[in-house]
Amino acid sequence: MAIDKIITLVGILVSLIIGLTSIYIGVQNSKKTIFINSVTTLRAKWMDTIRNAIAEYCSLTYLITIATKSVQAEKLFKLQQLRYLIKLQLDKNDKIDSLIVNSVDSIYNSVLNSDFKNTTVEIDKLICLTQDLLKLEWEGVKEETKKGNLSKREKNRLYNRHLKKYQNGDETV
Template sequence: MIEVKDYITIAGIAVSVIFSFCSLIVGLKNAKKTLFINSVTASRIKWMDTVRTSISEYCGLILHVGLTDIDDEKEERLIIEKIDRLRFSIKLQLNRFDSFDRKIIEKVDHLSIIIEDEDLEDEVLESELNQLVILTQDILKLEWEGIKQEVRKGNLAKREKLALYYKHHLPNAHND
């Protein structure tokens, strides 16, 4: 015959099994969430580095073409080809539906056009390049702040993303 203490022991074992199972489920869910956040974060950091590298190389080549008299036609053609590849690469890394990204795309397209102007003043070119750099710094800062918040809080709610976006976008609105 089973005594009361046996029922208590069985109940204790059952509760332990249930708690262990729940802990396992929660642990797996948290591990999956952490893995996802780490994967997305790594991809975003890589994207930031790619954008930073592309923009800096693009600006350097635009400045070189704008400020230097290149006598060698072949060299000039190669530089222009590289500028074109970078321009399209930059545009493909950005979201054409985002107003912030669109400003960078417009500035990149504008710079590719104005360097063909032989009467372009050095100060104008440098100002245009500085505007592109500032826009890029702002978007990279926005992305970095988003990464930091997501690492701390997990997936951000839409209102948190909007607050972050407007914090970094509106105060630095660059009127062209």
């Protein structure tokens, strides 16, 4: 009879351990899922914000280049606002982000100086840089969805794979 009680007690303890382990694993998976969903949602929102700001900046720049002087003066304030918004959305220490900021500044300075001859080329460059940035971010979202939080090494590998042309100082697009 004592052996039956011991076997029953061991069975209960094993069931308890398995149950607690399952709960722990479930909580960890839930935390990972919540993290992935939060990061993915925030990144998607940021990508939309930067995409829309760059698109509006380019459109407004083009409008200014073909507008009369009075319309140019009116639109310049909005262009400056967009310039600030774009710069605040980017990391000044990141290579591609700094190239985008430089391009935005170059376009703005051209508009201020009414030097419109290279504006279309600069806009095309800005669009290409932004496309590369958005592609990199999208790849990061996909990787984090699969693996969770990426290590610094994984982020660097992803960055290097997508942006080799910028790491060598080649800014041509």
